[in-house]
Every structure is written in C-alpha cells, then in structure tokens.
Amino acid sequence: MSHHADLNPTKRYKPYKGAAGGWGALRSVTHAWLESDNALKNIRTLLKTNQHGGFDCPGCAWGESAESGMVKFCENGAKAVNWEATKRRVDAAFFAKHSVSTLREQSDYWLEYQGRLTEPLCYDPDSDHYRPIGWDAAFALIAKHLHNLESPNQAEFYTSGRASNEAAYLYQLFVRAYGTNNFPDCSNMCHEASGVALGQSVGVGKGSVTFEDFEHADAIFVIGQNPGTNHPRMLEPLREAVKRGAQVVCINPLKERGLERFQHPQHPLEMLSNSDKPTNTAYFRPALGGDMAVLRGMAKFLLTWEREALAKGHSAVFDHAFIEQHTAEVEAYLAVVDATSWQQIVEQSGLPKAEIEQLAHLYRNAERVIVCWAMGITQHRHSVPTIQEIANLMLLRGNLGKPGAGLCPVRGHSNVQGDRTMGINDRPPAFFLDALERRFKFPVPRADGHNTVEAIHAMLEGRAKVFIGLGGNFAMATPDTTRTAQALQNCELTVQISTKLNRSHLTMGKQALILPCLGRTDIDQQANGPQAVTVEDSFSMVHASNGQLQPLSPQMRSEPAIVAGIAAATLGKKPVDWLWLVEDYDRIRELISDTIPGFNGFNQRAREPGGFYLGNAAAQRRWNTSSGRANFKANSLPTDLVHEGIRARGEVPDLILQTMRSHDQYNTTIYGLDDRYRGVKGQRNVVFANEADIIRLGYKPGQKVDVLSLWGDGRERRISGFTLLAFDIPAGQAAAYYPETNPLVPLESVGDGSFTPTSKFIAIRFEAARDNGRIV
Numbered sequence: 006m007s008h009h010a011d012l013n014p015t016k017r018y019k020p021y022k023g024a025a026g027g028w029g030a031l032r033s034v035t036h037a038w039l040e041s042d043n044a045l046k047n048i049r050t051l052l053k054t055n056q057h058g059g060f061d062c063p064g065c066a067w068g069e070s071a072e073s074g075m076v077k078f079c080e081n082g083a084k085a086v087n088w089e090a091t092k093r094r095v096d097a098a099f100f101a102k103h104s105v106s107t108l109r110e111q112s113d114y115w116l117e118y119q120g121r122l123t124e125p126l127c128y129d130p131d132s133d134h135y136r137p138i139g140w141d142a143a144f145a146l147i148a149k150h151l152h153n154l155e156s157p158n159q160a161e162f163y164t165s166g167r168a169s170n171e172a173a174y175l176y177q178l179f180v181r182a183y184g185t186n187n188f189p190d191c192s193n194m195c196h197e198a199s200g201v202a203l204g205q206s207v208g209v210g211k212g213s214v215t216f217e218d219f220e221h222a223d224a225i226f227v228i229g230q231n232p233g234t235n236h237p238r239m240l241e242p243l244r245e246a247v248k249r250g251a252q253v254v255c256i257n258p259l260k261e262r263g264l265e266r267f268q269h270p271q272h273p274l275e276m277l278s279n280s281d282k283p284t285n286t287a288y289f290r291p292a293l294g295g296d297m298a299v300l301r302g303m304a305k306f307l308l309t310w311e312r313e314a315l316a317k318g319h320s321a322v323f324d325h326a327f328i329e330q331h332t333a334e335v336e337a338y339l340a341v342v343d344a345t346s347w348q349q350i351v352e353q354s355g356l357p358k359a360e361i362e363q364l365a366h367l368y369r370n371a372e373r374v375i376v377c378w379a380m381g382i383t384q385h386r387h388s389v390p391t392i393q394e395i396a397n398l399m400l401l402r403g404n405l406g407k408p409g410a411g412l413c414p415v416r417g418h419s420n421v422q423g424d425r426t427m428g429i430n431d432r433p434p435a436f437f438l439d440a441l442e443r444r445f446k447f448p449v450p451r452a453d454g455h456n457t458v459e460a461i462h463a464m465l466e467g468r469a470k471v472f473i474g475l476g477g478n479f480a481m482a483t484p485d486t487t488r489t490a491q492a493l494q495n496c497e498l499t500v501q502i503s504t505k506l507n508r509s510h511l512t513m514g515k516q517a518l519i520l521p522c523l524g525r526t527d528i529d530q531q532a533n534g535p536q537a538v539t540v541e542d543s544f545s546m547v548h549a550s551n552g553q554l555q556p557l558s559p560q561m562r563s564e565p566a567i568v569a570g571i572a573a574a575t576l577g578k579k580p581v582d583w584l585w586l587v588e589d590y591d592r593i594r595e596l597i598s599d600t601i602p603g604f605n606g607f608n609q610r611a612r613e614p615g616g617f618y619l620g621n622a623a624a625q626r627r628w629n630t631s632s633g634r635a636n637f638k639a640n641s642l643p644t645d646l647v648h649e650g651i652r653a654r655g656e657v658p659d660l661i662l663q664t665m666r667s668h669d670q671y672n673t674t675i676y677g678l679d680d681r682y683r684g685v686k687g688q689r690n691v692v693f694a695n696e697a698d699i700i701r702l703g704y705k706p707g708q709k710v711d712v713l714s715l716w717g718d719g720r721e722r723r724i725s726g727f728t729l730l731a732f733d734i735p736a737g738q739a740a741a742y743y744p745e746t747n748p749l750v751p752l753e754s755v756g757d758g759s760f761t762p763t764s765k766f767i768a769i770r771f772e773a774a775r776d777n778g779r780i781v
C-alpha cells in the first residue's frame with residue numbers, strides 16, 4: 006500500500022493565525038471550486054444544500070433549525086458536495102487501462118480523485134482487471150452465492166451512514182427475509198457506545214436535545230469533539246451561545262482551533278476584521294481516556310458541596326425533586342463516588358484537582374446544561390461507563406428533559422442515526438422484529454448478528470464467505486488493516502455498492518463486484534418520476550432530500566434500486582414485490598409507516614418544509630428502561646487504562662496514540678494533504694508529539710520513525726516512515742491521522758459492551774525508521 010509522498014515536511018507546529026471558519030475557510034472552498042471542472046454548477050448545487058427542495062448535505066449529521074432560511078453550507082460540506090458532483094468518471098476504459106495490481110500502488114487520495122463509478126463491474130482474476138457486467142448478471146451472481154451458503158449467517162451485510170432511510174429499510178428487510186441479522190455498520194466504529202450507554206441509563210440511545218435547546222442553554226460542554234473540522238455548522242450555535250453570555254466548556258487534549266475562536270463565513274463584516282479575539286470558552290486538556298475520571302471528580306465536588314449546603318441549610322446542589330421522581334439507584338452511585346479516591350481521579354484524568362474543581366463550578370453555576378461529545382469519548386475501552394458518567398452528572402442536577410438542557414452525542418455520517426432507526430442493527434430490539442413479522446409474515450431471524458469486529462473475525466476464520474457493502478470503505482475504515490484485508494480476501498464474493506473508487510474495491514474476495522450508485526446530489530429517476538429520499542439528523546429531525554444533478558451515466562442506479570435488484574434475484578417477490586416498491590419510494594415509506602414507531606403518516610410529514618421531529622421519550626421524562634426510571638450507573642473507574650495483556654508482558658509504551666481526522670478528509674476520503682487549523686501542510690504521515698517527549702525518547706523533531714503498537718498477542722503491528730512533529734499536546738500523548746494508522750489498532754482492542762475499536766487509545770513504541778538498513 007503506498008502512502009502519500011511527504012512534499013514539504015514541517016518539523017514543528019506552525020500556529021495557524023486566522024480564526025476557524027473565516028477567510029481561510031472560504032479561500033479553501035474557492036480553491037476546491039476552481040480546481041473542479043464544474044465550478045458554476047457546483048455553486049448552484051451548494052445553494053440548494055439542506056434547504057427545502059434541495060438535498061441533504063452528505064457531510065455530517067448536524068441539524069438545522071426548521072425556520073432558518075439561511076444558506077446552509079460550511080467549508081467541509083462544500084468539499085463533500087464538490088467531491089461527489091465531479092464530472093470525472095471511472096468507467097470500463099479506466100479499468101481496461103489499469104489492472105488491480107497497479108491500482109493498489111496508488112494512494113487512497115488518487116483512487117477517489119479519479120471520479121465517479123459509472124457502470125457495474127466484475128473482477129476477472131485471469132487478467133487482473135475489472136470488466137463491465139450487466140446489472141442482471143451481477144444480481145444473478147450475488148443470488149447464486151447467497152443460495153450456495155450453508156447458512157444465511159455466512160454472509161455479512163455492511164452499511165455506511167450515508168444510505169438513505171429508504172435504502173436502509175429495504176436493505177434490512179431483504180437481509181432479514183434472507184435470514185440473518187449480520188449487520189456490521191459504521192456505527193459500530195463510531196457512536197455505538199453512546200447508544201448502548203444511554204439505552205441503559207435513560208432508555209433512548211439517541212441525543213435528547215433539539216437545535217432550539219442550544220438557544221436556551223447556560224452552558225454547553227463539548228467533550229472529545231472537533232467541530233471546527235467535523236461539524237462546522239455547530240460553530241454558529243456555539244458562537245451565538247457565547248454572544249448571549251452562555252459558557253462553552255471544552256474538554257479536549259488538543260487545543261482545537263475551531264473551539265478556541267471562530268468566525269462564520271455568513272457574517273462578512275466580522276470576517277473583514279478577521280479578529281483573533283478568543284471567545285469566553287474554558288478549555289481543559291485531559292489525558293487520553295481520562296474523561297471518566299474528570300467527570301467522576303466533578304461529581305465528587307458536587308457531592309461535597311451538596312453535603313456542605315445541607316449542613317449549613319443552604320439551597321441544595323442536587324435537583325432532589327427530579328432525583329426522587331425520575332431516577333433509580335442514586336444511593337449506589339453516590340457510594341461509588343465516595344469510594345473513588347482523589348489520587349486515582351487525578352492520576353487518571355491528567356488534570357490537577359483545581360481544574361476539576363473549576364469544571365465542577367462551571368457545571369454547577371449553569372441552570373441548563375447541554376453536553377456534546379463525539380469520538381474522543383466513544384472510541385475507548387471504557388466508553389460505555391464514561392458516557393454513563395456524563396448521564397449520571399446530568400441526572401444529579403435534572404439536566405434532562407427541560408429546555409436548554411440534555412445529552413447530545415453528535416453523530417458522524419449524515420444518516421447514520423436514521424439507518425439505525427430503520428433497523429440496521431446487529432442486535433435489533435424484539436419490538437422491531439415483532440413488527441416486521443406482523444407486517445410481512447415471515448419468520449424473522451431472532452439471533453444476534455455480527456457487528457463490524459465480529460464480521461472480520463468470521464471472515465478471517467472462514468465462518469463468513471460473502472461480504473456486501475452498502476457504501477463505505479470497509480478495508481480502510483476498520484482496525485488491524487492487514488488482518489481485515491485477509492478477511493475480505495478469504496471471501497467467495499465481495500460486493501461494493503459505491504459512488505467512488507476506494508481500496509475496498511482492490512481488497513476483494515475470489516469473485517468481486519463493484520455496483521455504481523447515485524449519491525445525495527444526483528437526480529434519482531424512477532418509473533413514477535424523480536424520487537426524494539429521507540434522512541434523520543442528530544436531533545431526530547427527519548427530512549427529505551432531493552438530488553439536483555443529472556447523473557453522469559444512465560448505468561448508475563439508486564441504492565434502493567440496487568438493493569431491490571439483489572433482493573428480487575435472491576428472493577423473487579418474497580415477502581414483497583421489490584421492483585414494484587422502488588418505482589415510487591412512497592411505497593417504501595408506507596411500509597416504514599406500518600412498522601417503525603414515530604413514522605405514522607410518513608409520506609405527508611416528509612413533505613413538510615423542514616421535516617418532522619421523531620420525538621424522544623427521555624426528553625419528555627419518560628423512561629423506557631428496565632426500572633422505568635432514569636438509572637444512575639455505579640461504574641468503577643478502570644484500574645489501569647493500559648491493557649492488562651501489555652502489562653503482563655512487562656512492556657511500557659512510549660506514548661498513547663489517538664487517531665483522528667485532518668481538516669482535509671472525510672473519513673477514508675482524503676481531499677488533500679493539509680490540516681490547516683493544526684498548521685500542517687502537504688503531509689499526512691506524521692505523528693504529533695510533545696517536544697519534551699520526543700527528546701526524552703531519544704529522537705529529534707522532524708525525524709522519521711516506525712510506530713509499533715503494543716498488544717501482547719505476539720503479532721507485529723507497524724507503520725513505517727512517519728515524521729515526528731513537535732506539537733502542543735500533553736505529555737505522554739501522541740496523535741496521528743486515521744485511516745493510515747489503522748494497521749496499529751488491534752482487532753481485539755474494543756470497547757467493553759460496545760465492540761468499538763479503541764481508535765483513541767493505542768499504546769505505542771517508536772523505532773528509528775530504517776531505509777536500506779540505514780537509520781534516517
């Protein structure tokens with residue numbers, strides 16, 4: 006696998022001077038437009054993004070207020086749109102020219118940059134080229150393989166979070182009618198822990214806030230999230246909050262630019278000043294994986310103050326009415342808070358006690374608090390208890406189910422939340438399966454299916470033989486890259502339903518298909534006219550998305566049409582007439598209305614401007630938990646964040662590594678080699694580390710190293726030739742870009758109860774990079 010050339014290695018962090026989202030942002034987008042062969046059309050496309058009648062931005066899952074009439078786009082949404090709306094095409098001629106082996110030599114950036122996939126292709130092992138295949142022949146090949154399996158559980162059906170509700174619903178219906186719950190999905194690597202934790206704590210695995218709550222919060226905590234890059238539209242409500250005097254509190258080991266200070270391109274006057282004025286944010290920089298200890302420390306202060314208040318007859322710190330009426334197990338929780346020692350809290354959190362006290366004050370001083378979080382919280386071994394500690398803290402002061410307060414796991418892919426609602430779930434709830442069975446009258450599989458990590462194990466061990474990917478880039482997004490590649494290559498058949506060429510197309514089974522699909526921006530023409538699809542954002546708002554651009558080729562098909570084609574070839578007309586359904590997506594939405602709670606009258610409501618709110622029981626203080634109440638969860642802090650297998654071998658990591666996104670990528674899609682807000686230019690194969698650590702370990706800033714990950718299973722996991730970059734990062738920590746670092750993430754290193762790879766906590770060691778035996 007080739008890596009990007011280091012065009013211009015910088016040794017030290019050069020601070021970025023501009024504010025996030027200001028002129029720099031606009032200049033970067035303009036640059037992308039000018040490079041595109043489609044500039045004017047792209048601007049028109051962009052203007053329709055996230056407005057009624059336009060399409061949902063394929064970027065992130067941040068939502069918008071329903072009334073807002075603004076032009077809704079951000080720099081990185083613009084990049085995502087522009088990337089999809091290219092005129093460049095990857096067609097039969099392209100594949101005739103390039104063999105799969107030669108394509109493997111290219112970088113991931115180069116592969117995707119070649120353009121849109123425009124016709125169905127089948128791998129020909131004799132020539133090592135992909136060759137055109139007709140749609141019907143492709144569907145028949147899939148059906149043949151699925152019929153040949155001894156059990157439906159030998160097939161894996163992956164979903165990435167861009168699939169629309171209609172595509173996802175049809176897909177899960179087909180897969181369950183075929184006979185399995187094997188639904189590995191991107192959410193398994195993303196917010197799985199949030200769903201698991203919140204389900205147990207408050208009875209709903211989704212965020213409880215809506216867009217309007219941000220206008221009423223007194224404090225907004227942003228933990229383990231980099232919105233300046235990954236959710237730029239979130240900067241606007243944060244800035245508005247700061248303007249009206251609310252407090253934004255950030256907990257992040259890196260001083261992320263977008264959180265430190267920001268401007269918005271839609272306020273040109275303010276942009277002119279290009280002010281560097283820091284906003285009234287408060288910034289705390291914990292150890293990687295230290296957040297649960299931070300939150301526990303905050304709870305410990307609240308408890309101390311509560312006792313003092315009671316003793317002195319002052320007003321209480323806890324919301325007693327809420328706790329009594331709505332919660333369970335508070336005593337057990339407070340006992341575990343008492344039992345947690347300050348020594349352990351301070352050691353594990355990486356923050357001095359005084360800073361934890363300050364955090365506790367900021368939390369206590371606010372009547373209405375929203376806590377937002379993302380991958381810095383969810384990609385750890387103890388993510389579930391960490392998120393439950395967020396919920397505990399919020400329950401103590403009744404910060405749930407009142408305006409301006411609540412829990413806000415900020416989702417990643419634009420429809421990852423909707424896909425779960427539609428049943429893309431390896432552990433589906435019984436009520437959902439019951440509804441399917443009632444409506445469609447077939448025996449629905451009840452056994453749990455495989456999640457992403459389990460699917461890789463199954464393919465590695467030959468227990469799964471067919472892989473179908475509805476979007477995404479499985480080979481690059483998943484952990485332990487070498488083993489995942491082997492897993493895919495073990496398969497009898499791999500099928501990728503994709504918009505663009507990526508490494509998963511080159512990491513294929515004995516037989517392989519590429520099925521080119523339409524994206525959000527494309528007009529989706531079916532028998533009954535152009536079709537809208539729907540998506541659900543992080544605030545449980547469901548709205549329609551209408552493609553605007555003529556597809557590059559009549560050979561491309563929509564995701565629902567492709568799923569229906571596979572289903573019809575495999576199951577005939579059982580349990581539904583698949584091809585009839587996709588003539589008009591209203592017919593799919595009727596089935597969704599019939600089987601999924603909250604979607605009554607879906608077809609009418611989907612047509613309302615701004616869409617509709619699905620509702621959230623926890624936000625209404627109705628608790629769908631085992632106890633019928635919101636549960637305090639009395640979890641202990643982990644005794645050691647470093648895995649016991651590593652300790653058992655007596656190995657001591659040089660540093661702990663987190664893997665993260667640059668400003669110029671969308672997950673495995675690399676738009677460019679810069680990371681503007683972090684001051685990095687023209688390179689991605691870098692490791693950010695503290696200068697003192699670099700020297701302590703015997704290296705020099707700018708030196709190239711190999712990075713090895715420690716695990717204790719005897720396998721070597723190594724990436725080579727990464728440049729050490731001296732950076733403003735807490736001692737003991739390192740950071741590097743995903744997906745290049747995925748070879749370091751052990752398949753066995755997953756979250757307890759979530760199975761999410763621990764991408765934000767990898768114990769590493771360096772070795773001086775060797776070039777022909779010479780140390781460089």
Ligand SMILES: Nc1nc2c(c(=O)[nH]1)N[C@H]1C(S)=C(S)[C@@H](COP(=O)(O)OP(=O)(O)OC[C@H]3O[C@@H](n4cnc5c(=O)[nH]c(N)nc54)[C@H](O)[C@@H]3O)O[C@H]1N2
Nearest residue numbers: 081229230231235293294379380381417418665666671672
């Ligand atoms: N432009 C763009 N937008 C995107 C994406 C993209 O790649 N590009 N990806 C989309 C997807 S699928 C997702 S899931 C989201 C991801 O959105 P984010 O979660 O913002 O993504 P990451 O880059 O993984 O950033 C993790 C942040 O958490 C911090 N962090 C790491 N470890 C810890 C920790 O232990 N504690 C704390 N407190 N902080 C920590 C890091 O310093 C970093 O700021 O963005 C979505 N939006």
Ligand SMILES: Nc1nc2c(c(=O)[nH]1)N[C@H]1C(S)=C(S)[C@@H](COP(=O)(O)OP(=O)(O)OC[C@H]3O[C@@H](n4cnc5c(=O)[nH]c(N)nc54)[C@H](O)[C@@H]3O)O[C@H]1N2
Nearest residue numbers: 165191194195476477478482503504505507672673743764
């Ligand atoms: N080390 C490490 N690993 C991680 C993470 C991390 O932070 N660190 N983050 C994890 C997270 S949060 C996530 S969500 C996963 C992401 O995992 P995936 O969702 O599997 O990966 P993406 O890179 O988003 O997928 C990009 C590909 O999707 C296809 N595509 C784009 N748009 C469409 C569309 O509309 N339809 C279809 N059918 N295909 C489309 C294109 O072919 C493109 O190449 O990665 C996870 N992996």
Ligand SMILES: [Mo]
Nearest residue numbers: 195196417418
């Ligand atoms: Mo994600």
